[in-house]
Amino acid sequence: MRNRIYVNLENILASLDRNIFGGFAEHMARCVYEGIYDPTSPLADENGLRPDVLDAIRRLRMPLIRYPGGNFVSGYNWRDGVGPRDQRPARLDLAWHNVEPNTFGTNEFIQFCRLVDTEPFLVVNCGDGDMREARDWVEYCNGTADTALTRLRRQHNFAQPHNVRYWGIGNEVDGPWQIGYKTPQEYARAFTEFGKLMKWVDPSIKLVASGISHWEGAVLERIRLLIEQASDLLDYIDIHWYFGNRANDFAAFMTVSEIIEERLSGIEGMIRGVKLDRGIQRDISIAVGEWNVIYRTDETQGIEEIYNLEDALVIAMHFNAFIRHARSVRMANIAQIVNMIAPIRTHPNGLVLQTIFHPFDLYSAHCGSAALDVFWTGDTFSGGDYTGVRVLDVAGTLNEATRELALFVVNRSQHDTAETEIQLAAGALTGSVELYTVNGADIKTENTFSATDEVGVRHTTLPASGRTLSLGFEPHSVTVLVSKVQ
Ligand code: AHR
DSSP: OOEEEEEOTTOEEEEOOGGGGEEEOOSSTTTTBTTTBOTTSTTOOTTSBOHHHHHHHHHTTOSEEEESOSGGGGGOOGGGGSSOGGGOOOEEETTTTEEEOOOSOHHHHHHHHHHTTOEEEEEEOOSSOOHHHHHHHHHHHHOOSSOHHHHHHHHTTOOSOOOOOEEEEOSOTTSTTSTTOOOHHHHHHHHHHHHHHHHHHOTTOEEEEEEESOOSSOHHHHHHHHHHHHTTTOSEEEEEEEEOOTTOOHHHHTTHHHHHHHHHHHHHHHHHHHHHHHTOOSOOEEEEEEEEEOOSOOGGGTOOOOOBHHHHHHHHHHHHHHHHTTTTEEEEEEEOSBSTTOSEEEETTEEEEOTTHHHHHHHHHHOOSEEEOOEEEOOEEEETTEEEEESEEEEEEEETTTTEEEEEEEEOOSSOOEEEEEEESSSOEEEEEEEEEEEOSSTTOBOOSSSTTSSEEEEEEEEOOBSEEEEEEOTTEEEEEEEEEO
């Protein structure tokens, strides 16, 4: 037995915030138009939404969805997207070099959120937009006083406030590609002033600052200035990344877990360090506001990635990292939800659940209320810049109400089953162990419009009792193991 997973049910790291299962929808190519909103489709309902897409999104149980961008938001004026559709202006979208028709906007997005049981998370334009637009958007959405903006919302048939709780200020402001790129100093000032006014309009909102997406310098300075200048306004610092396997090197791709670990523990340390230095008590969490795999496509091709099994393993490793960092990672938003770099791809007659849909679905379904500090040892491998990386990537949660243990195990071996013993420090597994395995013929297997189920989930059970369980994890697989514990 070369691998061992040690579980102590009392080693609780933190409560797990279900907001790690968030999504992101941007006005970009086929995400909003055709993906979410497609009034010309024979499959669409009376609001132009496709029930098959809504059902697939509901299955992922996303607690919140970030909108409307992304790079798009840095040139967006929310007023263009409200009111009678035939009076809305078409505008040039300089982020994606497109014409934005504005036939889908704030109210349509919020209605869509209600239909898929999710909270809207709106990002204000801190690129070419100003703080007046930002505070007005908060007032339009959440205001209750009798003002021009709340009357405008009522005129648009929304008598009740939308109560949008999560608000981001700007997107990837640290990237030179962004409309309205900002230096660390400029952004800390902008965040402070935007945030102050937005909270004066509605003190109950949570604010998300644009943190790091360009991991090439000034990381510490950005975090430091934000916390020093705006700690009383700041609820989350938003960080973004995308990974890829351009070199077609499976072992190297499987070590992205190490980069995620370095980045999360680095940002955690920076937040803690600045708070310690300045005597700040307030909780400031990490939001991983965009994350996924992108490398095959680019803007000119619409960034519609077709995902394979190895990408699904990378998605699972992200969730494992978010669980292991549950104390600080309190939100994450997979980018995106439909068509663009997404778990769901539509075509005129239906949709396909991409490989990455399945780990998302399983983690979201089985994650418990508390993140456990699980320890594991075993076989190792080398890839990219890393050596001695454990073949298994593991995380665990406990559902404190139902006393259900969930273990999440990625076997990163391309060819070998990982024979493993799971040991509880105390207590026992009871009843049967439910195993849900995501796998396919090989690491390059994809789900496509013509072959939709090449990678899926297999459900099996094992009898369980006592403190140990021996089993083998299949090569290139993600397994979620669920068992009652006493
Ligand atoms: O999700 C696609 C794009 O990637 C987003 O617009 C931007 O924020 C990121 O660079």
